[in-house]
Structure formats: C-alpha cells, structure tokens
Amino acid sequence: MRTIAVLTGTRADYGLLRGLLRAIEDDPELALRLIATGTHLVDEFGRTSSEIEADGFAVAAAVPIWTGCDDRLAVAADVGAAIPRYAHALAEIAPDVLVVLGDRLEAFAAATAATILSVPVAHIHGGEVTEGAMDDALRHSLTKMSYLHFASTEDHRRRVIQLGEAPDRVYAHGAPIVDALDALELLSKGEVERRFGIRLPEPTALVTFHPAVMDAAEPEVLVDELLHGLLAVNGLHMVITGSNSDIGTADVRARIAAFVTEHPDRVDFVESFGQLGYLSAMSSVAVVAGNSSSTVLEAPVLGVPSVLIGDRQKGRPIAESVAVPRPDRHSIAAAVRAAIERTSTTVETSIFGGSGFAERTATTLRDATIPRPPRKSFHDLQGEPAHD
Structure with missing residues (x-):
C-alpha cells in the first residue's frame, strides 16, 4: 500500500482537494494521511478544520504555522519556523508521496521540508502564471521541488516541461474545480x-x-x-x-x-x-x-x-x-x-478540461514509478523554441 500525505492550508484549496481525498480513500492500494495547516487552524479565519471534520476526513497531523502578524518580516519568520514543524509531521507520517496544491507559502514550506527529507512531492496546478503576485515564484519553486506534476491544461503542462521536468512525469489531468462542480448539488x-x-x-x-x-x-x-x-x-x-x-x-x-x-x-x-x-x-x-x-x-x-x-x-x-x-x-x-x-454568459469549461481529475490523479499516484530518494534529471528542450 502506498501512503499519500495531502496538505491543505486554506478553505479554497480544501474545496479543490476534496474529490482527490475521496478518490485516495476509495482506492484499496492507497492510504490517505491528511495534513491540516494554515488558516484551517486559526479562529480569525473561521477555523475551517471543522469543515474537514464534518466531511468525515481524519486529520493525521495539524500543523499551526501562523503567529498572527502579517508584515513581511513576520511572515518570512513564520515560514522559516514552519519548515521544521512540517518536517516532524512528515517524519511521523512517513508518506511515500506528499501532495501539495497551488502556490501558497504553506505548500512552499511543506515541500521544502519534504525535499530535505527525500519525500517525493506531487504538485497540482503547476505551470501557471500570476505575474502580479509573489505566488508566481513560489509556484515555479514548487515545480522544481516536485517529482510528479498535475497540470490543469496542456499549456500549463508545456510550461512545467519548459522548466526542465521530464514529460513522462508531467500530466494534464484537468482542473479540480471541474470535478468539484460536478460533484456538488448547489x-x-x-x-x-x-x-x-x-x-x-x-x-x-x-x-x-x-x-x-x-x-x-x-x-x-x-x-x-x-x-x-x-x-x-x-x-x-x-x-x-x-x-x-x-x-x-x-x-x-x-x-x-x-x-x-x-x-x-x-x-x-x-x-x-x-x-x-x-x-x-x-x-x-x-x-x-x-x-x-x-x-x-x-x-x-x-x-x-x-x-x-x-x-x-x-x-x-x-x-x-x-x-x-x-x-x-x-x-x-x-x-x-x-x-x-449581460443577458447571458457562456459556460466556459473547455480551457480547463473535462471532469475526472480526482480519479486520474489518484490512479497516477498509485501506479507511477516514484523513486526514493526522488532523483531526477533536468529535461533540456535541446534547442526547441520557448513560448510564452
């Protein structure tokens, strides 16, 4: 059985991860270990860990990291202090893979700890661009710390490959939001x-x-x-x-x-x-x-x-x-x-792919060859033209 740790730090990423969490739990060859952190554990932001519990998921580790001060120096210090906390949680859980989503500091710190511990990282939503936010640098750093990549579109997959990741480790499994909408009765x-x-x-x-x-x-x-x-x-x-x-x-x-x-x-x-x-x-x-x-x-x-x-x-x-x-x-x-x-708006699903992200991703997490430590070679484009 392969043990999959999944990190969730906000109400937003949890909503996107819920379908994948179910798919991992439903697979007899996978064991889910959920790590709750970030604003899930903060009263000021609604302590949304209660939503996780209401959905019936067991939290394997609760890792508080925010001290409540939001200036740059304090946040940088919080991120530094978070790395050993995540390291201890990962050492106790001993997962075969750590799954992180997006571009937030929680994911960056957890992936840093995993990299030092030689825990393979799987990253969701890599290859995207948000030029007006620090998130851009964090997301691309997460790509380089990750062994498996689950991009939402073919363009995003291409960017991950452009960053030097081997094509056979980069999957365009679609956007988890499409699954989430399909599963919900609004x-x-x-x-x-x-x-x-x-x-x-x-x-x-x-x-x-x-x-x-x-x-x-x-x-x-x-x-x-x-x-x-x-x-x-x-x-x-x-x-x-x-x-x-x-x-x-x-x-x-x-x-x-x-x-x-x-x-x-x-x-x-x-x-x-x-x-x-x-x-x-x-x-x-x-x-x-x-x-x-x-x-x-x-x-x-x-x-x-x-x-x-x-x-x-x-x-x-x-x-x-x-x-x-x-x-x-x-x-x-x-x-x-x-x-x-506007009297009507077209439903825009084509750029994000169809549903099935959770099942495709859980299957890949189960079946992919993942070495330990997760050594990888830089995939050179060998003269191929780079595109925006």
Missing part, C-alpha cells in the same frame, strides 16, 4: 440566504479580495478602489467574503470591516462560506468581483460574469466572461454595470 438562492443570514437581491455582487505584494498598486489602495467602485453602482448589493492570510491582510480586512459597518443596508459579510456555500452563492449573483482565482476559474465555469481587479491573476487563461478594467473606481464601476447588463 443550494438554491433561498437556501443560501437562510443558511448564511445574508441577502441576495437583484443585482448582487459576490466580492473576494486578497492582498498581493506585487500587484498594480498597494493592497489598501486596490481594495478601496474596488469597494468604492462597487458602491457607485446604483442598487447593487454586495456580499463580501474574508481575505486569505497573506502579507498585508490585516489592513485589508480592517478596511473591509469598516466598509461593512458603514453600509449595512448594502453589504453583507461572510468570513467563510465553505465550497458548497461559496459556489451556491456565486451561482445566485449577477457578478463576481475582486482578485481571487474564483473570478477566472469558478465564475466562468458557472457561467457568471466577473470583474477581475489588478494583476494578481495576470497570466492565467481569461475567459470572455471576465472583464479586466483599469484598477480605479470609475473603470471598475463601469465594468460591473456592463457585467450586470
């Missing part, structure tokens, strides 16, 4: 309103904003422009969700909290919907706005128009239903008005 608008105590009149915008240190402007400037742009749209109601634990989060959260307090007639706030609640709310609104990856992934797949702010997602595939205005309140307001006026 709540009705009325059920969302009752369950979360919010209002969803016509029109409503679902708003999520995370600070990004390399964005087009400082996070506090961008969030102010976003909120005032939305406020300028007459009759628009807003449902705002909590921000991730990132550098600059405290200031962004304080500004959002003040905005919610100042405009109780037009704004509702939900710290964490959970995946089912979030996607159900998204399917019930007129527009999605902010800089979360949900503006370019979930919203297009659900056929909901979205307005993307800043450069945090720059480089990702952008569907026709995603507007990218200049990051000022007037342009944002105009883009939101135009999105609301």
Whole structure:
C-alpha cells in the first residue's frame, strides 16, 4: 500500500482537494494521511478544520504555522519556523508521496521540508502564471521541488516541461474545480440566504479580495478602489467574503470591516462560506468581483460574469466572461454595470478540461514509478523554441 500525505492550508484549496481525498480513500492500494495547516487552524479565519471534520476526513497531523502578524518580516519568520514543524509531521507520517496544491507559502514550506527529507512531492496546478503576485515564484519553486506534476491544461503542462521536468512525469489531468462542480448539488438562492443570514437581491455582487505584494498598486489602495467602485453602482448589493492570510491582510480586512459597518443596508459579510456555500452563492449573483482565482476559474465555469481587479491573476487563461478594467473606481464601476447588463454568459469549461481529475490523479499516484530518494534529471528542450 502506498501512503499519500495531502496538505491543505486554506478553505479554497480544501474545496479543490476534496474529490482527490475521496478518490485516495476509495482506492484499496492507497492510504490517505491528511495534513491540516494554515488558516484551517486559526479562529480569525473561521477555523475551517471543522469543515474537514464534518466531511468525515481524519486529520493525521495539524500543523499551526501562523503567529498572527502579517508584515513581511513576520511572515518570512513564520515560514522559516514552519519548515521544521512540517518536517516532524512528515517524519511521523512517513508518506511515500506528499501532495501539495497551488502556490501558497504553506505548500512552499511543506515541500521544502519534504525535499530535505527525500519525500517525493506531487504538485497540482503547476505551470501557471500570476505575474502580479509573489505566488508566481513560489509556484515555479514548487515545480522544481516536485517529482510528479498535475497540470490543469496542456499549456500549463508545456510550461512545467519548459522548466526542465521530464514529460513522462508531467500530466494534464484537468482542473479540480471541474470535478468539484460536478460533484456538488448547489443550494438554491433561498437556501443560501437562510443558511448564511445574508441577502441576495437583484443585482448582487459576490466580492473576494486578497492582498498581493506585487500587484498594480498597494493592497489598501486596490481594495478601496474596488469597494468604492462597487458602491457607485446604483442598487447593487454586495456580499463580501474574508481575505486569505497573506502579507498585508490585516489592513485589508480592517478596511473591509469598516466598509461593512458603514453600509449595512448594502453589504453583507461572510468570513467563510465553505465550497458548497461559496459556489451556491456565486451561482445566485449577477457578478463576481475582486482578485481571487474564483473570478477566472469558478465564475466562468458557472457561467457568471466577473470583474477581475489588478494583476494578481495576470497570466492565467481569461475567459470572455471576465472583464479586466483599469484598477480605479470609475473603470471598475463601469465594468460591473456592463457585467450586470449581460443577458447571458457562456459556460466556459473547455480551457480547463473535462471532469475526472480526482480519479486520474489518484490512479497516477498509485501506479507511477516514484523513486526514493526522488532523483531526477533536468529535461533540456535541446534547442526547441520557448513560448510564452
């Protein structure tokens, strides 16, 4: 039996990983060991480990890493301190593979510990580009620390190979969000309103904003422009969700909290919907706005128009239903008005592939030849032209 450790650090990545966790549990030749970390263990961010427990998954290791201070020096220190904590958890679990998703600091620190311990790493969502965020460097670093790669598109697979990874270790298994949507029976608008105590009149915008240190402007400037742009749209109601634990989060959260307090007639706030609640709310609104990856992934797949702010997602595939205005309140307001006026939006699934990510990935984790230690050679393109 092959033991698969899977790391989850936020409500967002857990929602994407849930299907894979089920597929691993259902395979008699695989043993799941779930590592919960990051904001899952922080009260301020909703302590979403309760969602994991409610789904029936056993947590093999809970690894707290955030001290609560979000300036750059403190976050760097937290990441450094996290590496030995992850190392101890991995040494105790002794997995054959560690699975990480995306580009966050939790995944970077855990993969660093795994690399030092010679634990093979499997990385989901490599080869993507987000030029306006530090995430870009973290994601590509994760690629180089990983032995197996599960890219969401053929273009992303090609980029991973361009980074020197052998093609036979790089798989285009599709985006896990497609599986997640296929597996969920979304709540009705009325059920969302009752369950979360919010209002969803016509029109409503679902708003999520995370600070990004390399964005087009400082996070506090961008969030102010976003909120005032939305406020300028007459009759628009807003449902705002909590921000991730990132550098600059405290200031962004304080500004959002003040905005919610100042405009109780037009704004509702939900710290964490959970995946089912979030996607159900998204399917019930007129527009999605902010800089979360949900503006370019979930919203297009659900056929909901979205307005993307800043450069945090720059480089990702952008569907026709995603507007990218200049990051000022007037342009944002105009883009939101135009999105609301759209009578229909095409469901955009082609760029993300079809469903089946979880089953394909679990099968690969079971059947792939994975050496220990995970030695690999640099795959040279041998004169092949590089593409953007």
